[in-house]
Amino acid sequence: MNATVNATGAASRSREADGMAVASFVLGLIGLLLFNVVLGPLALALGALALVRGTARRGRALLGLALGAADLVVLAVTIAHSHGVLWQIG
Template identity: 65%
Template structure:
């Protein structure tokens, strides 16, 4: 019986038999760093959400459109947080709807509680 690593002779052909060891598993890679454009898009998605939320309470005229623009840019750039960007888009539109309702009720661009 031949053991691994011994030479076999057959019909004047010399072959070497070796045992195959399984290939070493590659070391697990560290968490891949996000590309700068994707990181910026994620920041835009979060900023859109925050601006839309704050815009419901104050400065609807400025924060609503800013929220819409940031959400659209984040979605176009391929954010990893599309739900947050869509929510920012919806909140930005809601800001403008609230502003339109307040303007039609008071006939003024500014509003106050009380």
């Protein structure tokens, strides 16, 4: 019975890691257009966690890491180009 519980736990953990890899990819992709200050670091964290937990979707996790980093680069370029002012009201 203990082996069954361990196998079920490992399968559940693998599915969680796969979900994190996909979420990292999706958040990184959306972050290129919207809320990159929040979604970029979140994509980086989820991608790294997915890799640490041994995801079967390693490519998605790596793409999530790359897109999360690209989100932060876009943010830095936007801030540098606008001299620190991102939004203007009025």
